[in-house]
Amino acid sequence: MDSKFKKENYTDTAKTYYPKVPYVRNCLKAFFVGGFICLIGELLTKFYMQVFDMSQQEAGTPTVTTLILISAILTGLGIYDRIAQFAGAGSAVPVTGFANAVTSAALEYKSEGYVLGVGSNMFKLAGSVIVFGVTSAYIVGIIRYIFNQLIGG
Amino acid sequence: MAKLGKQSWTLNQRVYIQETGTSVGPKESRGPLGDSFDKSYDNLYCGEDNWEMAERKLLQDAIQITLEKAGLKQQHIDMFIAGDLLNQNVSANYTARDMDMSYLGMFGACSTSMETLAVASQLVDAGVADRILTAVCSHNATAERQFRFPTEYGNQKPATATSTATGAGCALVSREKSQIRIEGATIGKVVDFGATNAFDLGSAMVPAAYDTIKRHLSDFGRTPADYDLIVTGDLSSVGSPILKDMLRSDGINIDAVHKDCGNLLYNNDQGMLAGGSGTACSAIVTYSHLLDEMRKGTYKRILVTATGALMNPTLIRQKESIPAIAHSVVLVREEV
Numbered sequence: 001m002d003s004k005f006k007k008e009n010y011t012d013t014a015k016t017y018y019p020k021v022p023y024v025r026n027c028l029k030a031f032f033v034g035g036f037i038c039l040i041g042e043l044l045t046k047f048y049m050q051v052f053d054m055s056q057q058e059a060g061t062p063t064v065t066t067l068i069l070i071s072a073i074l075t076g077l078g079i080y081d082r083i084a085q086f087a088g089a090g091s092a093v094p095v096t097g098f099a100n101a102v103t104s105a106a107l108e109y110k111s112e113g114y115v116l117g118v119g120s121n122m123f124k125l126a127g128s129v130i131v132f133g134v135t136s137a138y139i140v141g142i143i144r145y146i147f148n149q150l151i152g153g
Numbered sequence: 154m155a156k157l158g159k160q161s162w163t164l165n166q167r168v169y170i171q172e173t174g175t176s177v178g179p180k181e182s183r184g185p186l187g188d189s190f191d192k193s194y195d196n197l198y199c200g201e202d203n204w205e206m207a208e209r210k211l212l213q214d215a216i217q218i219t220l221e222k223a224g225l226k227q228q229h230i231d232m233f234i235a236g237d238l239l240n241q242n243v244s245a246n247y248t249a250r251d252m253d254m255s256y257l258g259m260f261g262a263c264s265t266s267m268e269t270l271a272v273a274s275q276l277v278d279a280g281v282a283d284r285i286l287t288a289v290c291s292h293n294a295t296a297e298r299q300f301r302f303p304t305e306y307g308n309q310k311p312a313t314a315t316s317t318a319t320g321a322g323c324a325l326v327s328r329e330k331s332q333i334r335i336e337g338a339t340i341g342k343v344v345d346f347g348a349t350n351a352f353d354l355g356s357a358m359v360p361a362a363y364d365t366i367k368r369h370l371s372d373f374g375r376t377p378a379d380y381d382l383i384v385t386g387d388l389s390s391v392g393s394p395i396l397k398d399m400l401r402s403d404g405i406n407i408d409a410v411h412k413d414c415g416n417l418l419y420n421n422d423q424g425m426l427a428g429g430s431g432t433a434c435s436a437i438v439t440y441s442h443l444l445d446e447m448r449k450g451t452y453k454r455i456l457v458t459a460t461g462a463l464m465n466p467t468l469i470r471q472k473e474s475i476p477a478i479a480h481s482v483v484l485v486r487e488e489v
Contacts, residue, residue, distance in 0.1 A: 002402035005395075007360075010346040014356035017395050019312040075305050084307025085424075091307055100307045108303035111203035125306065 030090035033083065037094045041067055064095055071096035075103040101125040155337075158372025160365075163337035164278040170270075170333040170484070171284075171325040173440035174218030176211045178293065178319025181429075181437065184419040189441040190320070191218045197294055197319060208237065208244045208292035208321075211433075215323035216248070216288055223325050230254050230325075231282035234273050236265035238291045238317070238432050239299060245288070255282075263358075263387050264341070264461030265289045266322065266436035267480040271338035273326040274482070283327060290321035291431035300351070300466055313353035315389045315415060315430035322436025332448050336483040339369035343463065345476040351469055355389030355415075355427055358460040361477035362388060363399045366458055369481045370405065377407045381452040384443065386435035386459040386479075387415035389427035414438035435459040447486045454485045 004013045044066050048059035074080040080100045084091045091097055102122055109121035123130065155163045175190045182193030192214050194200070199207040212235070220226065233252050235245035236259040249256040261268040269287035276282050294304045296317035302308055326335070344364050348357035362385050370376060377383060388396055393413045400407055414435045415428035439457050446452050459482075464475040 001399065005363075005399045005402060007346045010360065011348055014348065014353070014359070014391070014395060017356065017391050018353070019391075021311070075307075078305060081305050081307045085309055088309040092309075097307060100305070104303040104305035104307070107305055108298055111205070125302065 026088055029086060030088045033087035033090035034094060035090075037067070037091065037096055040070075041094075067094070067096050068099040071099035072103040075100045076107065080104075098126060098129060101129070157337065158368070160342070160368050161337060161339040161372035162275065164274060164335060166278050166328060167330070168274045168277045168326060168328060168335045169331040169487075170335060170444065171327045171329045171331050172219050172223040173325070173444060174215040174220075174222060174323045175437045175441045176214035176218065176321050177433075177437055178211070180293075180316075180423060180425070181318055181320050181418060184423065186418060186438065186442045189445055190437060191215075191441070197292070204292055204294040204298075205239070205243070208239070208290055208295050208319075209248050211292065211319070211321040212237070212244055212248045212288055212290040212323075213251075215290070215321035216252075216286060219286065219288075219323040219325050225284070225325075227253050230284045230286050232257065232273075232276065232285045233288070234259060234269045234285060235288040235290075236260050236269060236432065237289060238262065238296050244290050244292075244295075261459075261478055261480065262461030262463050263291075263430055263432050263434060264459040264478050264480050265432050266386070266439065267338070267457055267459035267482045270324060270326065270335070270482050271340060271480055273324075274335040274338065277326050277328060284329075285326045286323060287326060288321060288323035289432040289436045291317050291319070291433040293317045293319045293431070296431060300464070310426060311352050312426050313350070313355065313389070313391045314426045315354055315387060315428050316419075316425045317431035318415075318418060318429040318434040318437065319431075320433040320437040322433060322440040324440055330487070330489060332487055332489055333444055334485045334487045336454070336485045337373070338483065339365055339372060339481040341365035341368075341479040341481070343476045343478050345474055347474045349469070349472070349474050351464060351466075351475070353391060353427075354430060354462040354464070354475070355387070355392030356395055357464075357475045358388055358462050358477040358479065359392045359395045359399060361479040362392075362396055362458055362460045365479040365481050366396075366400065366407070366456070367403065367405065369456065369458075373483075377405060377410050380410055380454055380456050382412060382443070382455040383407050383410045384435075384439070384455060384457050385411070385413045386457075386461070387428065387430035388413050388460055389415050389430065391427050417442065444484075447484065450486065452486065454483065457482050457484060
């Protein structure tokens with residue numbers, strides 16, 4: 001056997017057979033799809049500010065909620081995962097990606113019942129984001145507090 | 154029993170694949186082999202309430218079709234040997250509830266098709282059973298859930314990823330003469346070359362396929378030229394060229410005769426990335442298209458090497474690598 005196929009070299013050799021990842025094209029797709037989702041968010045914010053006379057800060061919550069709803073519906077219709085295969089990070093990073101992670105898990109475990117199926121599994125993917133999101137916010141908060149005390153004092 | 158070399162055997166008696174049955178899901182039926190399957194569904198649910206039930210439905214269909222084609226009933230069959238991809242082999246086990254015969258459940262991941270066929274042929278040869286049904290099944294959505302992510306979860310899969318085939322294949326093994334004779338088999342060993350990428354199972358299984366094919370040729374004293382086709386289960390468009398190069402570096406050239414079931418199953422424009430995989434993949438392609446081609450006379454003798462990645466999501470997260478196995482069965486065309 002050629003030494004490049006020997007066990008110790010195999011994983012590296014296998015990688016040379018991988019199709020080339022089109023990084024530039026992937027980045028552009030992610031940029032435009034992600035940007036488009038943000039554009040919808042921007043339009044929603046403007047809509048809530050105009051129609052319901054909200055401040056920009058007040059309009060934030062209904063904007064995010066609406067995006068989550070749209071993402072959940074698209075997930076239920078089996079469309080969001082196709083957008084994701086095309087867009088990559090473009091559809092994973094915005095809040096719609098988080099909504100998709102929760103909805104898809106909830107749908108997946110529906111056949112196991114609402115309590116032990118949906119209830120206990122819907123945060124299977126998103127749970128880790130929540131845990132580390134909250135933990136890191138806590139740590140950053142403490143650092144900021146200490147920093148303020150030192151500077152302020 | 155005729156042991157051959159270290160890992161192979163030939164059959165003393167003439168043992169045949171008397172009949173086969175295949176049932177598939179929507180993407181498989183829209184692929185290039187769509188017309189060769191016995192039954193197809195245009196929906197992943199196959200008329201059932203959930204995907205696990207759909208998978209069993211496919212398996213039941215394949216068994217039913219096989220029995221109907223052979224003009225037999227369950228009471229004529231001595232044994233049922235089956236396997237699938239799900240934990241505890243549930244699709245096979247639960248289907249066996251409704252079958253009034255001895256049952257052996259087997260797991261070899263995607264290599265189960267040839268594992269069950271090899272064992273069945275040996276049992277029939279030994280006279281332990283007269284007629285054995287062997288069957289395997291897999292379902293894209295049940296496999297996604299168990300091995301990867303929820304089906305509707307939006308993660309971008311790399312081009313090296315394979316897609317689990319939805320379908321089931323069943324073969325009736327007996328001494329009743331048919332055009333397809335089982336000549337022998339080579340039972341693989343578990344090989345692990347340290348692959349850890351669950352989105353590239355094709356290349357993870359190549360060392361196992363390499364090992365089994367090489368062992369087979371040496372045990373049988375043959376060269377690739379003795380076969381009209383050497384077909385692997387689901388090495389994908391990534392793994393297939395690696396296998397060829399690996400064997401070539403040992404002076405074994407299979408370029409002219411090699412095909413991969415996973416690459417035969419779908420069209421390029423179906424977005425199936427590196428190709429099909431799953432327990433059903435090698436079974437539905439072999440038990441429909443390849444046997445049809447043998448009956449037509451396109452192939453006289455073929456070597457089916459089903460490849461299985463013996464991975465487990467928990468162990469992957471514990472940073473274990475992915476062991477693999479491959480089993481080969483030789484099928485020969487007979488004039489009836």
